[in-house]
Amino acid sequence: MINQENILEISNITKIxxxxxxxxxxxxxxxxxxxxxxxxxxxxxxAPFGAGKSTLFKIIAGIETATKGEVILKKEKYLQPNGKIxxxxxxxxxxxxxxxxxxxxxxxxxxxxRKNNGSxxxxxxxxxxxxxxxxxxxxxxxxxxxRFRISLARALLLNPIVLLLDDCFRKMDVATRExxxxxxxxxxxxxxTHFLLATTNIIEAIRLSGRILLMSKAPGRIYKEIYVTDExxxxxxxxxxNKYRQSIEKAFSEEKQLGSINFSI
Amino acid sequence: xxxxxxxxxxxxxxxxxxxxxxxxxxxxFVLPQNNILPRPGIVLISIPALFEDYHFVxxxxxxxxxxxxxxxxxxxxxYSIRKYIFKDSGFLKYFIQFVSQIAGxxxxxxxxxxxxxxxxxxxxxEYCFSFLISVLWWMIALYSAGKTRNEDYFAAFKSLGAxxxxxxxxxxxxxxxxxxxxxxxxxxxxxxxxxxxxxxFENMYGFGTILKRTVEYNDLSALVxxxxxxxxxxxxxxxxIKYLENKYIFWEVE
Numbered sequence: 001m002i003n004q005e006n007i008l009e010i011s012n013i014t015k016i017x018x019x020x021x022x023x024x025x026x027x028x029x030x031x032x033x034x035x036x037x038x039x040x041x042x043x044x045x046x047a048p049f050g051a052g053k054s055t056l057f058k059i060i061a062g063i064e065t066a067t068k069g070e071v072i073l074k075k076e077k078y079l080q081p082n083g084k085i086x087x088x089x090x091x092x093x094x095x096x097x098x099x100x101x102x103x104x105x106x107x108x109x110x111x112x113x114r115k116n117n118g119s120x121x122x123x124x125x126x127x128x129x130x131x132x133x134x135x136x137x138x139x140x141x142x143x144x145x146x147r148f149r150i151s152l153a154r155a156l157l158l159n160p161i162v163l164l165l166d167d168c169f170r171k172m173d174v175a176t177r178e179x180x181x182x183x184x185x186x187x188x189x190x191x192x193t194h195f196l197l198a199t200t201n202i203i204e205a206i207r208l209s210g211r212i213l214l215m216s217k218a219p220g221r222i223y224k225e226i227y228v229t230d231e232x233x234x235x236x237x238x239x240x241x242n243k244y245r246q247s248i249e250k251a252f253s254e255e256k257q258l259g260s261i262n263f264s265i
Numbered sequence: 266x267x268x269x270x271x272x273x274x275x276x277x278x279x280x281x282x283x284x285x286x287x288x289x290x291x292x293x294f295v296l297p298q299n300n301i302l303p304r305p306g307i308v309l310i311s312i313p314a315l316f317e318d319y320h321f322v323x324x325x326x327x328x329x330x331x332x333x334x335x336x337x338x339x340x341x342x343x344y345s346i347r348k349y350i351f352k353d354s355g356f357l358k359y360f361i362q363f364v365s366q367i368a369g370x371x372x373x374x375x376x377x378x379x380x381x382x383x384x385x386x387x388x389x390x391e392y393c394f395s396f397l398i399s400v401l402w403w404m405i406a407l408y409s410a411g412k413t414r415n416e417d418y419f420a421a422f423k424s425l426g427a428x429x430x431x432x433x434x435x436x437x438x439x440x441x442x443x444x445x446x447x448x449x450x451x452x453x454x455x456x457x458x459x460x461x462x463x464x465x466f467e468n469m470y471g472f473g474t475i476l477k478r479t480v481e482y483n484d485l486s487a488l489v490x491x492x493x494x495x496x497x498x499x500x501x502x503x504x505x506i507k508y509l510e511n512k513y514i515f516w517e518v519e
Contacts, residue, residue, distance in 0.1 A: 058420060061420070061423075062424070063420055063423045063424055081423050081424045081426055082426045083425050085424065086421075087420055087421055087424035089417035089420050089421050090417065091415065091417040092417070093415075093417050093420070095436065096516035096517075097439045097442075097515075097516055106435060109431065109435065110425060110426050110427055110431065111426065113425075113426070140515065140517070141516075155425070158425060158426075
């Protein structure tokens with residue numbers, strides 16, 4: 001009964017890598033969580049560096065195969081990437097040889113876009129991410145914020161059910177990051193897509209998401225879940241903000257993961 | 266965004282220009298009678314002889330066509346099979362790795378001499394040789410450039426539903442262009458040198474053959490003239506590649 005209400009169900013994902021000498025390394029162990037229909041639009045996964053966030057996201061997006069476990073999207077196994085779960089990776093994925101409009105338009109050449117999903121109007125999307133007037137600009141030499149806006153518009157063109165943001169804001173300066181946080185909050189209210197954000201930054205997670213999953217390192221596993229019930233806390237000195245922060249810090253210190261987590265703005 | 270042509274900032278060009286000016290000043294005005302180098306005036310006078318006695322136009326066409334025509338043809342061939350090269354698996358992968366390693370051990374000069382020795386007096390072999398060298402170069406260049414790809418592009422576009430054919434055509438091919446152009450400048454020079462050496466030993470057609478004949482006839486004026494003309498034509502080829510790079514490659518690899 002509960003399964004029927006889930007948009008995304010991650011079930012017992014384990015990933016073991018083998019090197020050329022046959023040595024096996026377990027990166028993810030039994031990761032399970034769900035994103036129910038009723039869950040907040042943005043869910044964060046906080047994990048230390050090297051915990052396997054990117055691997056987990058690649059598995060969820062269908063790019064990488066799990067050694068064990070499965071990804072279920074709206075009651076169906078998600079085996080092949082088809083644009084319903086879209087990943088925006090940590091490094092820029094905007095193409096420097098194409099301008100803003102062409103970066104987005106390129107998706108029209110994809111069958112997944114032609115088939116069903118590409119229902120958004122490009123001009124509307126460009127306006128939504130705040131790039132109106134920059135349609136002919138090239139992303140080369142642009143800020144990480146500018147490039148993220150393009151990646152976001154491009155991802156939303158397919159109208160994905162889940163959008164995975166893999167530590168996308170790490171390289172941005174503080175001011176740009178604040179702008180992008182506001183943008184993401186705004187966009188998440190305008191579209192049906194659910195956002196799953198992987199980050200090492202506690203502040204970012206509290207600021208953006210309604211639900212936070214804590215992930216440990218070596219091997220990565222989800223060990224705690226925190227709901228941010230106070231909506232839209234933008235003041236980082238707010239006592240409510242500190243309440244969540246302390247509870248996450250406490251959880252990490254109990255798991256001895258504290259050293260590799262970012263507490264700064 | 267467009268990068269300026271930086272050839273004139275290269276110290277080598279300044280050195281060559283200085284040597285050229287020094288030669289004019291020294292051997293035209295200070296030491297007109299000498300046994301070292303001919304007077305620039307004499308070299309200038311020998312230009313018509315270069316056309317009449319050494320068939321400059323025919324040899325020019327043969328050298329240029331045997332460098333650029335097979336080079337472009339090889340590019341088109343490799344471009345058409347690029348997806349197999351990018352695939353990085355199967356026979357082609359091992360072949361490219363084998364050729365790369367062999368190329369590191371066997372000097373190109375030895376290969377030139379062997380080919381000339383085996384196929385003496387064959388007109389077409391120069392084109393075939395140039396085509397073969399170009400094919401191998403393009404193959405290795407694409408293979409190694411493909412290894413430097415940004416995996417995040419692939420991850421992002423795969424999640425959007427892109428297949429390998431899409432990724433090769435719209436992403437990887439464009440992504441490696443700056444790397445390829447960077448390698449192309451050196452290859453352009455290397456191919457010129459190989460063809461000149463080839464023609465020198467083959468002694469049938471081309472600039473290399475003119476060089477050999479000038480040495481045989483002890484024609485120092487023609488030799489000096491060719492030593493000016495050949496680098497100038499190579500420079501024109503370099504400038505053309507640089508122009509194309511500036512026009513089409515306006516971004517850096519991230």
